[in-house]
Amino acid sequence: MSIQGSDADYSWELRHDDRVVEYGALSWSDEHPWTGKAATSPYEMGSELFDLACACAIEDCHDTTIDARMEGRPDPRPVGTVSVVLRDRSGAELVHMTARLEHVPVTAEDVQDAIERLRASEEEDRRAAEARRLRAEEPEETDRWFTEIIAPPVIPRPDPPEPPPAEQQRITDLEAEADDLRESVVDPDHCRRKLFEAEQRLAEAQRRERRLARDADESALDAATAHVERCAQRVGFWHDRVGEATETYLRAAALDAEATRLRRRD
Template identity: 65%
Template sequence: MPIDRADADYSWELRHDDRVVEYGALSWDDAHPWTGKAAASPYEMGSELFDLACSTALEDCRDAVVDARMDGRPDPAPIGRLAVILRDAEGGELISMTARLIHLPITDEYVDEQIAMLRASEEEDRRLALARLQHPEQPPTSLLMMNYAAEQPLPPLDPPDPPDPDRQRIDDLEREAENLRESVVDPDHCRRKLFEAQRRLTEAEQQIERAPGEDAAIHVARCAEQVTLWHSRSAESTETYLRAAALDAEANRLRRTS
Protein backbone atom coordinates (compact mmCIF):
# COMPACT_ATOMS: atom_id res chain seq x y z
CA MET A 1 0.00 0.00 0.00
CA PRO A 2 1.59 3.36 -0.94
CA ILE A 3 2.25 6.04 1.64
CA ASP A 4 -0.32 8.80 1.02
CA ARG A 5 1.28 11.54 3.13
CA ALA A 6 4.54 13.24 2.24
CA ASP A 7 5.62 13.56 5.90
CA ALA A 8 4.55 10.03 6.94
CA ASP A 9 7.04 7.71 8.64
CA TYR A 10 4.92 4.58 8.42
CA SER A 11 1.68 3.21 7.05
CA TRP A 12 -0.75 0.73 8.58
CA GLU A 13 -3.55 -1.40 7.26
CA LEU A 14 -6.22 -3.71 8.62
CA ARG A 15 -7.29 -6.75 6.61
CA HIS A 16 -10.38 -8.91 7.07
CA ASP A 17 -9.75 -12.11 5.16
CA ASP A 18 -8.48 -10.81 1.77
CA ARG A 19 -9.93 -7.28 2.03
CA VAL A 20 -8.22 -4.12 3.23
CA VAL A 21 -10.93 -2.51 5.36
CA GLU A 22 -8.97 0.35 6.93
CA TYR A 23 -5.61 2.00 6.37
CA GLY A 24 -3.64 5.20 6.89
CA ALA A 25 -0.23 6.85 6.98
CA LEU A 26 1.25 8.71 9.97
CA SER A 27 4.44 10.04 11.46
CA TRP A 28 5.73 8.41 14.63
CA ASP A 29 4.74 11.55 16.58
CA ASP A 30 1.12 11.43 15.37
CA ALA A 31 -1.62 10.11 17.64
CA HIS A 32 -3.13 7.04 16.02
CA PRO A 33 -6.93 7.39 15.48
CA TRP A 34 -7.60 4.08 17.22
CA THR A 35 -5.55 4.63 20.37
CA GLY A 36 -5.13 8.38 20.59
CA LYS A 37 -1.42 7.83 21.26
CA ALA A 38 1.80 8.22 19.31
CA ALA A 39 3.90 5.15 18.53
CA ALA A 40 6.53 4.41 21.17
CA SER A 41 7.87 1.66 18.92
CA PRO A 42 6.65 -0.26 15.86
CA TYR A 43 6.13 -3.43 17.89
CA GLU A 44 4.18 -1.70 20.66
CA MET A 45 2.00 0.14 18.16
CA GLY A 46 1.42 -3.00 16.09
CA SER A 47 0.54 -5.06 19.17
CA GLU A 48 -1.94 -2.51 20.46
CA LEU A 49 -3.60 -2.09 17.07
CA PHE A 50 -3.76 -5.87 16.67
CA ASP A 51 -5.45 -6.37 20.05
CA LEU A 52 -7.99 -3.61 19.34
CA ALA A 53 -8.69 -4.90 15.84
CA CYS A 54 -9.31 -8.46 17.06
CA SER A 55 -11.64 -7.46 19.89
CA THR A 56 -13.56 -5.04 17.66
CA ALA A 57 -13.93 -7.60 14.87
CA LEU A 58 -15.24 -10.26 17.27
CA GLU A 59 -17.75 -7.82 18.73
CA ASP A 60 -18.88 -6.57 15.31
CA CYS A 61 -19.39 -10.14 14.07
CA ARG A 62 -21.42 -11.01 17.17
CA ASP A 63 -23.57 -7.88 16.78
CA ALA A 64 -24.11 -8.67 13.08
CA VAL A 65 -25.36 -12.17 13.96
CA VAL A 66 -27.72 -10.79 16.61
CA ASP A 67 -29.11 -8.21 14.17
CA ALA A 68 -29.64 -10.89 11.52
CA ARG A 69 -31.51 -13.18 13.91
CA MET A 70 -33.67 -10.33 15.13
CA ASP A 71 -34.60 -9.62 11.49
CA GLY A 72 -35.11 -13.30 10.67
CA ARG A 73 -32.16 -13.40 8.26
CA PRO A 74 -29.47 -16.10 8.01
CA ASP A 75 -26.34 -15.58 10.10
CA PRO A 76 -23.76 -13.53 8.14
CA ALA A 77 -20.41 -15.11 7.37
CA PRO A 78 -17.94 -14.27 10.16
CA ILE A 79 -14.46 -12.84 9.64
CA GLY A 80 -12.07 -15.76 9.34
CA ARG A 81 -8.61 -14.19 9.30
CA LEU A 82 -7.53 -10.76 10.49
CA ALA A 83 -4.21 -9.07 9.85
CA VAL A 84 -2.58 -5.80 10.95
CA ILE A 85 0.45 -4.70 8.93
CA LEU A 86 2.82 -1.77 9.52
CA ARG A 87 5.22 -0.61 6.79
CA ASP A 88 7.98 1.99 6.72
CA ALA A 89 8.03 5.02 4.43
CA GLU A 90 9.60 2.97 1.62
CA GLY A 91 6.96 0.25 1.87
CA GLY A 92 9.14 -2.27 3.71
CA GLU A 93 7.24 -4.44 6.18
CA LEU A 94 7.87 -3.56 9.84
CA ILE A 95 5.24 -5.60 11.65
CA SER A 96 2.75 -8.17 10.41
CA MET A 97 0.34 -9.86 12.82
CA THR A 98 -2.30 -12.33 11.72
CA ALA A 99 -5.02 -14.15 13.66
CA ARG A 100 -7.58 -16.79 12.88
CA LEU A 101 -10.61 -15.52 14.77
CA ILE A 102 -12.54 -18.00 16.90
CA HIS A 103 -16.18 -16.95 17.27
CA LEU A 104 -18.06 -18.24 20.30
CA PRO A 105 -21.54 -19.66 19.71
CA ILE A 106 -24.39 -17.18 20.09
CA THR A 107 -27.26 -18.71 22.04
CA ASP A 108 -30.94 -17.89 21.71
CA GLU A 109 -30.85 -16.71 25.34
CA TYR A 110 -28.19 -14.12 24.47
CA VAL A 111 -30.24 -12.90 21.49
CA ASP A 112 -33.33 -12.60 23.71
CA GLU A 113 -31.33 -10.51 26.20
CA GLN A 114 -30.20 -8.17 23.42
CA ILE A 115 -33.78 -7.83 22.14
CA ALA A 116 -34.96 -6.98 25.67
CA MET A 117 -32.22 -4.33 25.98
CA LEU A 118 -33.16 -2.85 22.60
CA ARG A 119 -36.84 -2.67 23.51
CA ALA A 120 -36.01 -1.02 26.83
CA SER A 121 -33.88 1.54 24.99
CA GLU A 122 -36.65 2.21 22.46
CA GLU A 123 -39.16 2.65 25.28
CA GLU A 124 -36.82 5.14 26.95
CA ASP A 125 -36.51 7.06 23.66
CA ARG A 126 -40.31 7.15 23.31
CA ARG A 127 -40.67 8.41 26.87
CA LEU A 128 -38.17 11.21 26.30
CA ALA A 129 -39.79 12.14 22.98
CA LEU A 130 -43.20 12.35 24.69
CA ALA A 131 -41.71 14.57 27.39
CA ARG A 132 -40.31 16.88 24.71
CA LEU A 133 -43.71 17.04 22.98
CA GLN A 134 -45.43 17.95 26.23
CA HIS A 135 -42.94 20.77 26.82
CA PRO A 136 -41.77 21.92 23.40
CA GLU A 137 -39.35 24.78 22.85
CA GLN A 138 -40.67 27.91 21.15
CA PRO A 139 -40.52 27.10 17.40
CA PRO A 140 -38.71 29.53 15.05
CA THR A 141 -40.84 31.99 13.10
CA SER A 142 -41.13 31.03 9.45
CA LEU A 143 -40.77 33.46 6.56
CA LEU A 144 -44.46 32.99 5.76
CA MET A 145 -45.42 33.99 9.27
CA MET A 146 -43.10 37.01 9.07
CA ASN A 147 -44.72 38.18 5.80
CA TYR A 148 -48.20 37.70 7.24
CA ALA A 149 -47.23 39.56 10.39
CA ALA A 150 -46.01 42.50 8.31
CA GLU A 151 -49.49 42.87 6.80
CA GLN A 152 -51.64 42.05 9.84
CA PRO A 153 -51.65 43.67 13.27
CA LEU A 154 -50.44 41.32 15.94
CA PRO A 155 -53.03 40.29 18.52
CA PRO A 156 -52.15 40.86 22.15
CA LEU A 157 -50.28 37.96 23.63
CA ASP A 158 -51.58 36.20 26.69
CA PRO A 159 -49.05 36.01 29.48
CA PRO A 160 -47.43 32.57 29.62
CA ASP A 161 -48.51 30.17 32.31
CA PRO A 162 -46.14 30.10 35.25
CA PRO A 163 -43.85 27.07 35.11
CA ASP A 164 -44.85 24.08 37.16
CA PRO A 165 -42.00 23.60 39.66
CA ASP A 166 -42.73 19.90 40.08
CA ARG A 167 -42.76 19.31 36.32
CA GLN A 168 -39.55 21.31 35.95
CA ARG A 169 -37.87 19.24 38.68
CA ILE A 170 -38.93 15.99 37.01
CA ASP A 171 -37.57 17.18 33.65
CA ASP A 172 -34.30 18.26 35.26
CA LEU A 173 -33.87 14.90 36.97
CA GLU A 174 -34.55 12.95 33.78
CA ARG A 175 -32.24 15.17 31.75
CA GLU A 176 -29.46 14.76 34.30
CA ALA A 177 -29.93 10.97 34.29
CA GLU A 178 -29.75 10.87 30.50
CA ASN A 179 -26.61 13.03 30.48
CA LEU A 180 -24.99 10.68 32.98
CA ARG A 181 -25.71 7.61 30.83
CA GLU A 182 -24.38 9.37 27.72
CA SER A 183 -21.15 10.29 29.52
CA VAL A 184 -19.90 6.69 29.79
CA VAL A 185 -19.74 3.53 27.72
CA ASP A 186 -22.67 1.14 28.19
CA PRO A 187 -22.00 -1.30 31.10
CA ASP A 188 -22.84 -4.36 29.00
CA HIS A 189 -20.32 -3.26 26.38
CA CYS A 190 -17.68 -2.79 29.10
CA ARG A 191 -18.39 -6.25 30.51
CA ARG A 192 -18.01 -7.85 27.07
CA LYS A 193 -14.74 -6.00 26.53
CA LEU A 194 -13.50 -7.04 29.97
CA PHE A 195 -14.37 -10.68 29.27
CA GLU A 196 -12.51 -10.57 25.96
CA ALA A 197 -9.50 -8.86 27.56
CA GLN A 198 -9.36 -11.50 30.30
CA ARG A 199 -9.55 -14.26 27.70
CA ARG A 200 -6.72 -12.73 25.69
CA LEU A 201 -4.63 -12.37 28.84
CA THR A 202 -5.17 -16.04 29.68
CA GLU A 203 -4.15 -17.05 26.16
CA ALA A 204 -1.06 -14.81 26.32
CA GLU A 205 -0.04 -16.31 29.68
CA GLN A 206 -0.44 -19.80 28.26
CA GLN A 207 1.62 -18.80 25.22
CA ILE A 208 4.49 -17.44 27.32
CA GLU A 209 4.61 -20.71 29.23
CA ARG A 210 5.06 -22.59 25.95
CA ALA A 211 7.45 -20.07 24.35
CA PRO A 212 8.92 -17.58 26.82
CA GLY A 213 10.68 -14.50 25.53
CA GLU A 214 10.76 -10.71 25.56
CA ASP A 215 8.12 -10.32 22.86
CA ALA A 216 5.77 -12.70 24.65
CA ALA A 217 6.29 -10.85 27.94
CA ILE A 218 5.47 -7.51 26.28
CA HIS A 219 2.28 -9.05 24.85
CA VAL A 220 1.27 -10.33 28.30
CA ALA A 221 1.86 -6.88 29.77
CA ARG A 222 -0.24 -5.29 27.05
CA CYS A 223 -3.09 -7.76 27.65
CA ALA A 224 -2.91 -7.08 31.40
CA GLU A 225 -3.20 -3.34 30.70
CA GLN A 226 -6.35 -3.96 28.66
CA VAL A 227 -7.86 -6.00 31.52
CA THR A 228 -7.12 -3.14 33.95
CA LEU A 229 -8.54 -0.59 31.51
CA TRP A 230 -11.85 -2.38 30.94
CA HIS A 231 -12.18 -3.35 34.60
CA SER A 232 -11.91 0.34 35.50
CA ARG A 233 -14.32 1.41 32.75
CA SER A 234 -16.82 -1.28 33.76
CA ALA A 235 -16.78 -0.14 37.39
CA GLU A 236 -17.13 3.52 36.39
CA SER A 237 -19.94 2.76 33.93
CA THR A 238 -21.87 0.63 36.43
CA GLU A 239 -21.58 3.30 39.12
CA THR A 240 -22.72 6.02 36.70
CA TYR A 241 -25.73 3.99 35.53
CA LEU A 242 -26.71 3.37 39.17
CA ARG A 243 -26.58 7.12 39.85
CA ALA A 244 -28.74 7.70 36.76
CA ALA A 245 -31.21 5.04 37.95
CA ALA A 246 -31.48 6.81 41.31
CA LEU A 247 -32.34 10.07 39.52
CA ASP A 248 -34.96 8.28 37.40
CA ALA A 249 -36.46 6.76 40.55
CA GLU A 250 -36.71 10.18 42.18
CA ALA A 251 -38.34 11.60 39.02
CA ASN A 252 -40.88 8.74 39.03
CA ARG A 253 -41.63 9.35 42.72
CA LEU A 254 -42.29 13.04 42.06
CA ARG A 255 -44.48 12.15 39.08
CA ARG A 256 -46.62 9.83 41.22
CA THR A 257 -47.06 12.39 44.01
CA SER A 258 -47.57 15.51 41.86
Protein backbone atom coordinates in the same frame (compact mmCIF):
# COMPACT_ATOMS: atom_id res chain seq x y z
CA MET B 1 2.52 0.73 -0.47
CA SER B 2 4.99 3.63 -0.33
CA ILE B 3 4.04 6.93 1.32
CA GLN B 4 7.09 8.85 0.17
CA GLY B 5 6.28 12.44 -0.74
CA SER B 6 3.80 12.81 2.14
CA ASP B 7 4.31 14.07 5.70
CA ALA B 8 3.47 10.65 7.17
CA ASP B 9 6.07 8.46 8.91
CA TYR B 10 4.21 5.17 8.61
CA SER B 11 1.10 3.59 7.10
CA TRP B 12 -1.22 1.11 8.76
CA GLU B 13 -3.61 -1.43 7.30
CA LEU B 14 -6.34 -3.57 8.86
CA ARG B 15 -7.54 -6.67 7.01
CA HIS B 16 -10.44 -9.05 7.55
CA ASP B 17 -9.48 -12.25 5.71
CA ASP B 18 -8.16 -10.97 2.34
CA ARG B 19 -10.09 -7.68 2.44
CA VAL B 20 -8.64 -4.34 3.55
CA VAL B 21 -11.27 -2.73 5.78
CA GLU B 22 -9.35 0.32 7.07
CA TYR B 23 -6.05 2.00 6.35
CA GLY B 24 -4.27 5.27 6.86
CA ALA B 25 -0.97 7.12 7.08
CA LEU B 26 0.25 8.99 10.17
CA SER B 27 3.22 10.66 11.78
CA TRP B 28 4.67 8.97 14.84
CA SER B 29 3.44 11.88 16.97
CA ASP B 30 -0.16 11.61 15.67
CA GLU B 31 -2.85 9.95 17.78
CA HIS B 32 -4.08 6.80 16.09
CA PRO B 33 -7.86 6.89 15.41
CA TRP B 34 -8.33 3.45 16.97
CA THR B 35 -6.13 3.58 20.04
CA GLY B 36 -6.20 7.35 20.66
CA LYS B 37 -2.44 7.23 21.33
CA ALA B 38 0.71 8.31 19.53
CA ALA B 39 3.14 5.56 18.55
CA THR B 40 6.08 5.09 20.92
CA SER B 41 7.37 2.18 18.84
CA PRO B 42 6.06 0.25 15.79
CA TYR B 43 5.71 -2.97 17.78
CA GLU B 44 3.81 -1.35 20.65
CA MET B 45 1.47 0.47 18.24
CA GLY B 46 0.96 -2.65 16.12
CA SER B 47 0.30 -4.83 19.18
CA GLU B 48 -2.27 -2.48 20.71
CA LEU B 49 -4.03 -1.96 17.37
CA PHE B 50 -3.97 -5.72 16.73
CA ASP B 51 -5.52 -6.59 20.11
CA LEU B 52 -8.26 -4.00 19.64
CA ALA B 53 -8.92 -5.03 16.02
CA CYS B 54 -9.32 -8.70 16.99
CA ALA B 55 -11.67 -7.86 19.86
CA CYS B 56 -13.72 -5.57 17.61
CA ALA B 57 -13.99 -8.19 14.86
CA ILE B 58 -15.17 -10.88 17.27
CA GLU B 59 -17.69 -8.54 18.90
CA ASP B 60 -18.96 -7.20 15.56
CA CYS B 61 -19.44 -10.73 14.19
CA HIS B 62 -21.31 -11.67 17.36
CA ASP B 63 -23.52 -8.56 17.08
CA THR B 64 -24.22 -8.94 13.33
CA THR B 65 -25.23 -12.55 13.91
CA ILE B 66 -27.64 -11.46 16.64
CA ASP B 67 -29.04 -8.72 14.38
CA ALA B 68 -29.56 -11.24 11.58
CA ARG B 69 -31.44 -13.64 13.85
CA MET B 70 -33.59 -10.83 15.24
CA GLU B 71 -34.53 -9.90 11.66
CA GLY B 72 -35.02 -13.49 10.49
CA ARG B 73 -32.03 -13.45 8.12
CA PRO B 74 -29.37 -16.18 7.66
CA ASP B 75 -26.29 -15.88 9.85
CA PRO B 76 -23.59 -13.77 8.16
CA ARG B 77 -20.23 -15.31 7.38
CA PRO B 78 -17.90 -14.58 10.32
CA VAL B 79 -14.46 -13.04 9.87
CA GLY B 80 -11.89 -15.84 9.76
CA THR B 81 -8.61 -13.94 10.19
CA VAL B 82 -7.56 -10.44 11.24
CA SER B 83 -4.28 -8.90 10.11
CA VAL B 84 -2.56 -5.64 11.03
CA VAL B 85 0.32 -4.34 8.90
CA LEU B 86 2.51 -1.31 9.62
CA ARG B 87 4.90 -0.05 6.92
CA ASP B 88 7.57 2.65 6.87
CA ARG B 89 7.80 5.52 4.38
CA SER B 90 9.35 3.31 1.70
CA GLY B 91 6.66 0.64 2.01
CA ALA B 92 8.79 -1.90 3.90
CA GLU B 93 6.89 -3.85 6.57
CA LEU B 94 7.61 -2.87 10.16
CA VAL B 95 4.99 -5.08 11.81
CA HIS B 96 2.74 -7.80 10.41
CA MET B 97 0.42 -9.65 12.81
CA THR B 98 -2.27 -12.17 11.89
CA ALA B 99 -4.66 -14.20 14.02
CA ARG B 100 -7.27 -16.82 13.24
CA LEU B 101 -10.38 -15.90 15.20
CA GLU B 102 -12.43 -18.29 17.31
CA HIS B 103 -16.04 -17.20 17.63
CA VAL B 104 -18.27 -18.08 20.58
CA PRO B 105 -21.59 -19.52 19.31
CA VAL B 106 -24.57 -17.17 19.60
CA THR B 107 -27.32 -18.60 21.82
CA ALA B 108 -31.04 -17.87 22.09
CA GLU B 109 -30.30 -16.20 25.43
CA ASP B 110 -27.83 -13.84 23.69
CA VAL B 111 -30.54 -12.85 21.21
CA GLN B 112 -33.07 -12.24 23.99
CA ASP B 113 -30.56 -10.13 25.95
CA ALA B 114 -29.93 -8.04 22.84
CA ILE B 115 -33.65 -7.53 22.34
CA GLU B 116 -33.99 -6.30 25.92
CA ARG B 117 -30.99 -3.93 25.53
CA LEU B 118 -32.47 -2.58 22.30
CA ARG B 119 -35.83 -1.99 23.97
CA ALA B 120 -34.10 -0.20 26.85
CA SER B 121 -32.16 1.97 24.40
CA GLU B 122 -35.28 2.80 22.40
CA GLU B 123 -37.18 3.67 25.59
CA GLU B 124 -34.35 5.95 26.68
CA ASP B 125 -34.37 7.66 23.25
CA ARG B 126 -38.15 8.02 23.43
CA ARG B 127 -38.02 9.67 26.85
CA ALA B 128 -35.27 12.05 25.71
CA ALA B 129 -37.21 12.99 22.57
CA GLU B 130 -40.39 13.55 24.60
CA ALA B 131 -38.51 15.78 27.05
CA ARG B 132 -37.10 17.83 24.16
CA ARG B 133 -40.57 18.15 22.63
CA LEU B 134 -42.11 19.35 25.88
CA ARG B 135 -39.35 21.92 26.37
CA ALA B 136 -39.85 23.19 22.82
CA GLU B 137 -43.63 23.42 23.21
CA GLU B 138 -43.53 25.23 26.56
CA PRO B 139 -42.69 28.91 25.88
CA GLU B 140 -41.50 31.28 28.54
CA GLU B 141 -44.19 33.48 30.13
CA THR B 142 -42.79 36.61 28.43
CA ASP B 143 -42.76 34.81 25.08
CA ARG B 144 -46.39 33.80 25.55
CA TRP B 145 -47.40 37.35 26.52
CA PHE B 146 -45.57 38.79 23.52
CA THR B 147 -47.04 36.22 21.15
CA GLU B 148 -50.63 36.53 22.37
CA ILE B 149 -50.86 40.29 23.09
CA ILE B 150 -48.23 42.33 21.28
CA ALA B 151 -47.21 40.39 18.20
CA PRO B 152 -49.22 41.16 15.05
CA PRO B 153 -50.86 38.32 13.19
CA VAL B 154 -48.51 36.36 10.97
CA ILE B 155 -49.09 36.97 7.27
CA PRO B 156 -48.00 33.99 5.16
CA ARG B 157 -45.20 34.82 2.78
CA PRO B 158 -45.58 33.86 -0.85
CA ASP B 159 -43.45 31.04 -2.16
CA PRO B 160 -40.07 32.38 -3.26
CA PRO B 161 -39.26 32.33 -6.96
CA GLU B 162 -36.95 29.68 -8.36
CA PRO B 163 -33.34 30.79 -7.89
CA PRO B 164 -31.29 31.62 -10.96
CA PRO B 165 -29.15 28.84 -12.51
CA ALA B 166 -25.89 29.87 -10.77
CA GLU B 167 -27.62 29.95 -7.40
CA GLN B 168 -29.27 26.61 -8.13
CA GLN B 169 -25.86 25.08 -8.84
CA ARG B 170 -24.59 26.38 -5.50
CA ILE B 171 -27.58 24.78 -3.76
CA THR B 172 -26.98 21.48 -5.56
CA ASP B 173 -23.30 21.55 -4.60
CA LEU B 174 -24.11 22.24 -0.93
CA GLU B 175 -26.62 19.39 -0.75
CA ALA B 176 -24.23 16.98 -2.49
CA GLU B 177 -21.45 17.94 -0.07
CA ALA B 178 -23.79 17.34 2.86
CA ASP B 179 -24.70 13.89 1.51
CA ASP B 180 -21.01 13.03 1.04
CA LEU B 181 -20.27 14.02 4.62
CA ARG B 182 -23.05 11.82 6.00
CA GLU B 183 -21.90 8.88 3.91
CA SER B 184 -18.33 9.25 5.20
CA VAL B 185 -19.21 8.10 8.73
CA VAL B 186 -21.32 5.50 10.47
CA ASP B 187 -24.82 6.72 11.34
CA PRO B 188 -24.76 8.44 14.79
CA ASP B 189 -27.80 6.46 15.96
CA HIS B 190 -25.95 3.21 15.22
CA CYS B 191 -22.88 4.53 17.06
CA ARG B 192 -25.01 5.50 20.07
CA ARG B 193 -26.60 2.05 20.15
CA LYS B 194 -23.19 0.39 20.01
CA LEU B 195 -21.96 2.71 22.78
CA PHE B 196 -24.99 1.79 24.91
CA GLU B 197 -24.29 -1.92 24.35
CA ALA B 198 -20.59 -1.44 25.15
CA GLU B 199 -21.46 0.35 28.39
CA GLN B 200 -23.82 -2.48 29.34
CA ARG B 201 -21.07 -5.04 28.69
CA LEU B 202 -18.59 -3.01 30.74
CA ALA B 203 -21.00 -2.79 33.68
CA GLU B 204 -21.59 -6.55 33.50
CA ALA B 205 -17.84 -7.24 33.34
CA GLN B 206 -17.21 -4.97 36.33
CA ARG B 207 -19.89 -6.77 38.37
CA ARG B 208 -18.24 -10.11 37.57
CA GLU B 209 -14.83 -8.72 38.51
CA ARG B 210 -16.14 -7.51 41.90
CA ARG B 211 -17.81 -10.87 42.52
CA LEU B 212 -14.56 -12.76 41.82
CA ALA B 213 -12.61 -10.34 44.02
CA ARG B 214 -14.92 -11.23 46.93
CA ASP B 215 -14.42 -14.95 46.21
CA ALA B 216 -10.60 -14.50 46.17
CA ASP B 217 -10.30 -16.50 42.92
CA GLU B 218 -7.04 -14.95 41.70
CA SER B 219 -6.68 -16.83 38.39
CA ALA B 220 -10.25 -16.07 37.33
CA LEU B 221 -9.92 -12.51 38.65
CA ASP B 222 -6.93 -11.80 36.37
CA ALA B 223 -8.93 -12.89 33.33
CA ALA B 224 -11.94 -10.84 34.47
CA THR B 225 -9.78 -7.74 34.98
CA ALA B 226 -8.36 -8.11 31.46
CA HIS B 227 -11.92 -8.45 30.15
CA VAL B 228 -12.93 -5.24 31.95
CA GLU B 229 -10.02 -3.42 30.32
CA ARG B 230 -11.09 -4.64 26.87
CA CYS B 231 -14.69 -3.59 27.53
CA ALA B 232 -13.51 -0.16 28.68
CA GLN B 233 -11.53 0.17 25.44
CA ARG B 234 -14.68 -0.61 23.47
CA VAL B 235 -16.60 2.06 25.38
CA GLY B 236 -13.88 4.57 24.57
CA PHE B 237 -13.83 3.48 20.94
CA TRP B 238 -17.58 3.92 20.43
CA HIS B 239 -17.60 7.13 22.49
CA ASP B 240 -15.09 8.61 20.04
CA ARG B 241 -17.08 7.33 17.06
CA VAL B 242 -20.27 8.94 18.43
CA GLY B 243 -18.45 12.26 18.71
CA GLU B 244 -16.98 12.01 15.20
CA ALA B 245 -20.30 11.00 13.64
CA THR B 246 -22.27 13.67 15.49
CA GLU B 247 -19.81 16.40 14.51
CA THR B 248 -19.90 15.26 10.86
CA TYR B 249 -23.71 15.17 10.79
CA LEU B 250 -23.82 18.67 12.33
CA ARG B 251 -21.51 19.93 9.58
CA ALA B 252 -23.79 18.31 7.01
CA ALA B 253 -26.83 19.90 8.66
CA ALA B 254 -25.17 23.32 8.42
CA LEU B 255 -24.66 22.79 4.68
CA ASP B 256 -28.30 21.74 4.31
CA ALA B 257 -29.39 24.84 6.22
CA GLU B 258 -27.34 27.08 3.94
CA ALA B 259 -28.87 25.42 0.88
CA THR B 260 -32.36 25.94 2.31
CA ARG B 261 -31.57 29.61 3.05
CA LEU B 262 -30.45 30.18 -0.54
CA ARG B 263 -33.51 28.44 -1.88
CA ARG B 264 -35.84 30.63 0.22
CA ARG B 265 -34.04 33.91 -0.43
CA ASP B 266 -36.08 36.37 -2.41
